[in-house]
Amino acid sequence: MADSTAPQTGKAVQKASTDPAANTASGGRGGLNLPFVQEIWDTVRRGDTGLAIGVLVILTLLILPMPPIMLDMFLAVSIIFSVLVLMTGLFIQKPLEFSSFPTVLLIATMLRLGLNIASTRLILANGHEGTAAAGKVIQSFGNLVMGGNFVIGIIVFAILVIVNFVVITKGSGRIAEVAARFTLDAMPGKQMAIDADLSAGLIDEAEARARRKTLEDESSFFGAMDGASKFVRGDAIAGLLITFINILGGIFIGVAQMGLTFSEAANNYTLLTIGDGLVSQIPALIVSTAAGLLVSKAGVQGAADKALASQFTGYPKALGMSAAVMVVLAMLPGMPMVPFLGLAGLAGYLAYQVGTTKKKDAEKAAQQKAIEAAPKPAPEPPITDALKMDELRIELGYALLALINGKDKAGGDQLTEQIKALRRQIAGDMGVIMPPVRILDNIQLGANDYVIKVKEVEAGRGMLYPNHFMVMDPTGGKVRLPGSQTTEPTFGLPATWVEAQYREEASLRGYTVVDPATVLSTHLTETIKANIGELLTYGDVQKLLKELQGEQAKLVDDLIPGQITVSGIQRILEKLLSERISIRDLGTILEGVSEATGMTRNTNAIAEHVRTRLGRQICAANLAPGGYLPLLAMSPKWEQAFLDAIVGEGDDRQLAMQPSKLQEFVTIVRDAYEKAAQQGEVPVLLTSPQSRPFVRSIVERFRAQTTVMSQNEVHPRVKLKTIGTI
Numbered sequence: 001m002a003d004s005t006a007p008q009t010g011k012a013v014q015k016a017s018t019d020p021a022a023n024t025a026s027g028g029r030g031g032l033n034l035p036f037v038q039e040i041w042d043t044v045r046r047g048d049t050g051l052a053i054g055v056l057v058i059l060t061l062l063i064l065p066m067p068p069i070m071l072d073m074f075l076a077v078s079i080i081f082s083v084l085v086l087m088t089g090l091f092i093q094k095p096l097e098f099s100s101f102p103t104v105l106l107i108a109t110m111l112r113l114g115l116n117i118a119s120t121r122l123i124l125a126n127g128h129e130g131t132a133a134a135g136k137v138i139q140s141f142g143n144l145v146m147g148g149n150f151v152i153g154i155i156v157f158a159i160l161v162i163v164n165f166v167v168i169t170k171g172s173g174r175i176a177e178v179a180a181r182f183t184l185d186a187m188p189g190k191q192m193a194i195d196a197d198l199s200a201g202l203i204d205e206a207e208a209r210a211r212r213k214t215l216e217d218e219s220s221f222f223g224a225m226d227g228a229s230k231f232v233r234g235d236a237i238a239g240l241l242i243t244f245i246n247i248l249g250g251i252f253i254g255v256a257q258m259g260l261t262f263s264e265a266a267n268n269y270t271l272l273t274i275g276d277g278l279v280s281q282i283p284a285l286i287v288s289t290a291a292g293l294l295v296s297k298a299g300v301q302g303a304a305d306k307a308l309a310s311q312f313t314g315y316p317k318a319l320g321m322s323a324a325v326m327v328v329l330a331m332l333p334g335m336p337m338v339p340f341l342g343l344a345g346l347a348g349y350l351a352y353q354v355g356t357t358k359k360k361d362a363e364k365a366a367q368q369k370a371i372e373a374a375p376k377p378a379p380e381p382p383i384t385d386a387l388k389m390d391e392l393r394i395e396l397g398y399a400l401l402a403l404i405n406g407k408d409k410a411g412g413d414q415l416t417e418q419i420k421a422l423r424r425q426i427a428g429d430m431g432v433i434m435p436p437v438r439i440l441d442n443i444q445l446g447a448n449d450y451v452i453k454v455k456e457v458e459a460g461r462g463m464l465y466p467n468h469f470m471v472m473d474p475t476g477g478k479v480r481l482p483g484s485q486t487t488e489p490t491f492g493l494p495a496t497w498v499e500a501q502y503r504e505e506a507s508l509r510g511y512t513v514v515d516p517a518t519v520l521s522t523h524l525t526e527t528i529k530a531n532i533g534e535l536l537t538y539g540d541v542q543k544l545l546k547e548l549q550g551e552q553a554k555l556v557d558d559l560i561p562g563q564i565t566v567s568g569i570q571r572i573l574e575k576l577l578s579e580r581i582s583i584r585d586l587g588t589i590l591e592g593v594s595e596a597t598g599m600t601r602n603t604n605a606i607a608e609h610v611r612t613r614l615g616r617q618i619c620a621a622n623l624a625p626g627g628y629l630p631l632l633a634m635s636p637k638w639e640q641a642f643l644d645a646i647v648g649e650g651d652d653r654q655l656a657m658q659p660s661k662l663q664e665f666v667t668i669v670r671d672a673y674e675k676a677a678q679q680g681e682v683p684v685l686l687t688s689p690q691s692r693p694f695v696r697s698i699v700e701r702f703r704a705q706t707t708v709m710s711q712n713e714v715h716p717r718v719k720l721k722t723i724g725t726i
Contacts, residue, residue, distance in 0.1 A: 055107070058114045066118045068135035074118075075137045075279050078111055082283035082290075089290035099217060101294055102224035108287050109231045112280050116242050119276045123246055123269065124253055142275025153274035157243065160281045168288040190215055235284055246273035316355035323347035389456055391435035391535055394524065399447035402466045403517050404439060414517040415439070422521055426528060430577060431584030432536055432544075434528055450520060452527050454534065460527045462489030464516040468497045472512045481506055490523045530704060533578035541570045544586060552587040559590060563597040568606075575607040579696065579707070581618060588613050604693060608710070612689075615713040622684050622707050628719040630683035632672055634695070634726050638665065642691040655694040666702055668726055673703065676723050683723045684709050 066074075085104060092098050119138060142153065191212065198208045250269025254260040260268070323344045330340035396403070403415045419437050426434045445451065452460035463486065471479050472488060472495045483498035498506060506513050514522070528535070545556050545566070560566060572593060573583050583589060592610035600606065611618065624630050634642075645657035669685070676683050684707040687695045692710040699706050714720070 055110075058107070058110050060114075065121055068122060071115065071118055071122065072135040072137045074111075074115055075135070078108070078115060078283045079279075081108060081111070082286040086286050086290040086293075089293045092294075095221060095294050098294060099221050101291070102221075105231055105287060105291065108283070109235045112235060112284060113238060116238070116276065116280050119279075120242060120246055123272045123276060124249055138272060138275035138279055140275070141278045142271040153270065153278075157274050157277045157281065160278070160285060164281060164285045164288050168285070168292050171292060187215055243273055243277045246276065316351045316358065320348065320351040323351060390438045390453070391455060392437045392524075392528070393453040393456065394437060394439045394520070395442040395445060395451045395453065396439065397445040397447045397449045398441060398443065399466060400450060400464055400516075401441055403464070403520070414515075415520060418517055418521040419524070422525055422528075425525070426532075428584075429582060430529070430532055430580075431582045431586065432532065432540060432577070434532070435535060437524070452524055454527065454531045459531060460489065460523055462519070462523055464519060465497045466516055467500055468516065469500065469503050469506070470495050470514045470516070470519050471498050471502075471506045472496075472514070474510070474512055479506075479511060480509075481511075489519070490526050529580055532580075533574040533576075536570065536574055536577060538566065538570055541566055541573060544583075545569070548586065548590075552590065555587070555590050555594065559594055559597070564593060564601075564606075568601075568603055569593065571603045572607045572610060575604070576610065576614075579700075580621075580705075581611070581614060582621070585614065585617060608689065608693065611710070612712045616715045616718075618707070618709060618713055619715045619718045622682075622709075623718075624681065624721070626721075628721045629714070630676070630681045631686045631720055631722045632669075632676065632683045632724050632726055633722055634685070634687045634691070638726055639688050639691060641665075642694055643688075646690070646694065655697070662698060665698065665726075669699060670702065672724050672726055673706070679723065681723050685726070686711065686714070 085101075085108065088098055089101075119135075122135070194203075194208050194211045194215075197203045198205070203211075247270055250273065251262070251265045254265030254269060255262055258265075326340045326344035326347065329335055330337045330344065416439075423434055426432065442451070446463070448463050448465055450462055450464060451458055465484070468483075470486070470488065471481060471483070472493055473479055476494070478494070479496040479498075481496060481498050481502050483496040483502070486495050486497055487493070488495045503513055545560070548556055560569070569590075573589070576583055576589070589610050592613035593606055595613075596606040596609040619629055622629060641657070641661065642655070645655050645661075646653055647656045648654050673683075685695065685699060686709055689710040689712050692708055696708040699708055
């Protein structure tokens with residue numbers, strides 16, 4: 001039995017200790033359990049219920065009688081509450097922080113009116129008993145102000161009512177009215193400004209929503225303040241009427257009903273009435289002052305003391321001039337010197353201190369600005385910079401730095417200006433924007449050497465001589481001018497570097513004269529065209545596709561990603577660029593891709609189909625000066641040889657031709673092009689559509705600039721001229 005009861009007792013103790021309602025209700029009073037007491041306390045403690053009970057209590061004051069001691073307590077609450085409202089109005093940073101002020105003003109007004117009615121009931125009912133009939137608070141205020149003379153009390157009370165009603169309440173009401181009107185008028189413009197900032201990306205949606213909420217709160221607040229000012233005005237009028245009724249009614253009751261003399265009745269009831277009026281008007285004056293501070297704070301940030309102090313002490317000269325005026329007033333005949341000279345000394349001291357502080361702040365600001373403007377050591381670049389790769393780079397020997405620093409006749413940098421023009425030319429010719437070119441000096445190079453690198457791999461090299469000119473004979477002959485014999489770095493033609501004094505003579509003899517910067521930019525141009533397919537990145541393709549508009553943009557949506565990916569389009573464009581075919585007509589290219597993807601997903605086959613759509617463009621790019629397309633046709637023998645050497649199916653098709661056969665083909669092609677060059681022709685190599693990709697893969701190894709076209713790419717309206725047969 002002992003074992004069975006012990007756990008039950010432990011559980012009971014644990015349950016009692018973990019029940020907060022039981023512990024709170026009992027309060028340790030011998031375990032007394034009063035759950036309804038805890039429920040009542042929780043109900044009162046909740047903010048909404050407590051406020052409702054408070055408002056009901058205020059309304060009760062208008063109906064039920066109240067003992068003097070309770071009236072004293074509520075009058076003290078009214079005074080403290082008004083002081084709290086005033087202090088809050090002084091310390092807030094901006095008016096919207098006290099947005100509940102109109103509600104507070106209504107509650108304070110109702111509290112004062114309820115206390116007025118309660119005190120009136122006590123004054124009229126018990127005023128014949130003496131000046132303590134309505135409590136100690138009213139008696140103390142009456143004695144303090146009246147000083148034994150009720151006329152003085154009436155005058156002071158009237159002055160307080162006039163100050164509250166005419167000056168403070170009327171001014172704050174007018175400010176609230178104008179502020180509400182201006183806030184409402186400015187709301188559309190402020191909302192448009194918020195929408196403009198949101199559209200420009202200066203703020204996000206959450207910030208825009210918060211700003212709109214602030215605008216709505218400002219409009220509601222100033223509108224409510226405009227109406228709430230009428231509460232104070234009505235309170236002042238009600239105070240005057242209640243005072244007038246209390247005095248007349250009290251004297252009548254005291255003389256007619258209670259048997260007092262007129263002097264006794266006037267003294268008692270007047271003291272009680274004036275004390276009651278003062279107890280009501282002083283809190284009303286405090287709350288009216290708080291309302292005036294609140295509505296006049298618009299546009300001023302910070303607490304009132306800091307805002308006023310910063311603005312009054314912002315100009316030391318104003319304080320100094322005020323001190324001088326007070327000194328002059330002190331010297332006038334009959335004026336008391338001590339207060340004016342004391343204030344003058346205080347203002348002068350403040351002017352001196354503020355001026356000194358401002359001067360020190362200005363010096364600190366200048367020093368800080370000088371420190372910020374001082375050159376700082378360059379921060380060490382992050383190690384991730386070592387991973388970045390230059391798409392295009394030119395490395396120069398130290399003797400060639402003059403090509404960058406030197407100025408041409410137009411005032412621009414020679415090499416950099418030509419590179420800018422080259423970027424525009426590449427964009428117009430090839431349809432892509434070439435990446436920026438980084439120019440560096442390299443002490444490991446020879447003084448006159450330069451290197452062109454593509455993705456940091458050497459793609460071209462040459463030698464330049466500043467202040468010299470490269471001279472070439474258009475016929476390929478030897479240049480008969482004194483200079484250094486060399487080879488033109490781009491096309492491998494014989495050339496001569498001559499000094500600047502022979503430039504005019506070279507031009508008169510019909511030689512081609514090129515300055516060093518142009519030699520380098522020409523070499524760079526050919527290097528870029530030869531490697532432009534490798535320079536086309538995934539991001540570049542995305543930009544090109546995004547810039548398409550209208551129906552072409554719809555075509556992109558149909559193609560990607562359902563029929564082909566962006567990477568697939570990138571590979572197709574790379575193949576076109578590698579054969580120096582412009583991709584400016586991107587719409588036609590995408591149309592060809594759309595047609596070909598219905599038959600195959602092989603990018604090589606798609607690229608060949610796109611070439612047929614670009615036939616007019618390809619033919620136009622290879623026309624001779626006479627307006628015809630010069631051709632070197634593949635003989636049926638070689639066509640069949642290539643077709644027989646193709647092995648595999650679909651994407652696995654490869655060329656498996658004997659090396660000796662390939663060498664024979666290379667020799668024949670080279671000889672045919674040399675013979676055509678002697679005739680002044682630059683023909684294209686014409687093959688069948690099936691063999692064209694494989695013929696091109698062979699020819700590009702020894703003649704990268706040679707155009708290899710299939711029969712399907714020849715436009716029907718182009719004039720043809722057969723130069724020879726392979």
